[in-house]
Structures are given as structure tokens and as C-alpha cells.
Amino acid sequence: DQQVKQNSPSLSVQEGRISILNCDYTNSMFDYFLWYKKYPAEGPTFLISISSIKDKNEDGRFTVFLNKSAKHLSLHIVPSQPGDSAVYFCAASADDMRFGAGTRLTVKP
């Protein structure tokens, strides 16, 4: 039962442009949503989170948007940089954390 879905396995954008990573979930009991970033040969690193009572959270170049009615969240990276190239995991938590399959972002110079 996959409760958190990332339907795009990969995304490629030009340096300086916006990257938009999407995530859908099915369990309305989730009360926090998180994004992690993973480089090769490293574990996932926490990036940003949002409470279910909010619809937007911003931290520097990273903004997460939550649409509860659509059970959808997205991560915007503006402007995108080559160092942002990594796999991004969406996660949602109630008692414990459930993850999506990840989206590989490539930012081209």
C-alpha cells in the first residue's frame, strides 16, 4: 500500500530556472510532510517540512506548497543550481514516516 507517490522518476531543468517536484498522498491522517535530498553514496538529508495546517513554507530557495483537498504537495527550487542535482524524496508522517520512490533532479549548467 503505497501511501506516498512521486510519479515523476526524473526531472531535468536548466540552471537558474525553477524546479518543481510533485508528490501525492492518500492517507488523510498525515499531519506533517517533509522533503529529503539524497546524493549518491549518502543517506537522505532533511530539507524542509510543512505542517498540515499550513499551505506554504519557505526556506531560502526552497518552498513547499501543500494542497490538502487534492492531497498534493510540491517542492519549488528557485533558482536551481547544479549542486541541487540529487534524488528528492517526499515523505509524510503520522506515527511514523512514509516515503515516496524519489525523483532524480538534474540541473544543467
Added chain:
Amino acid sequence: ETGVTQTPRHLVMGMTNKKSLKCEQHLGHNAMYWYKQSAKKPLELMFVYSLEERVENNSVPSRFSPECPNSSHLFLHLHTLQPEDSALYLCASSQDRRTGGIYGYTFGSGTRLTVV
């Protein structure tokens, strides 16, 4: 240095072998987790320990046996594995289960396991 250390980084084992994965954290966290990451699949939660007690076993086969001797160490004992168990095994920790869900987990770099 992530604060969560996993050893070994790579492991190749036969189906009849017994091996153990080790995870160590000195962050003062009280919750520790084992996740399995197979190619192109979501991270799968395997086990959760809170204050050294197992609080969740996510329908994991008995050939995987966790152990948490103290709040800083977590082991995953492996025996008679199958080739389909080949994956990246990730350990994570958080201050407690609730806080982890809000502020995120600290992950180790993982053990890449290959079963031959």
C-alpha cells in the same frame, strides 16, 4: 559526518550466510529506524525502536532480526537471505518518534547489501 554511522558500507553474502548490519548514533536520540531501499521503490519502513523497545515490525520476514542493546546502537541480523533482499539498508534516528515526524530523521549512509 551525519551523526549516524552504518557499517559495513558494502556487504556481499551468500544465501546460507549469517551477517549483521550495525548502526550507531551519538546524537542523544531515543528513536531508531531501519529502512530498506530497493531500486525505484519507496523507502520501506522495516523496524522502529523507541527507548530501546521495538514498537513496530512492518511485516518483515523473520530472516531479518533487529536488536537494540542500548539507545545508541541498532543491529540488523541477517540469515538465509534471498537474492531479492539485495538493497540499500538505511538506519535513521530522531529525538523521539513524534519529533522525527516534524523535524525529520537523521539518516546514515546505508549498507549496500548484495545476496548471491
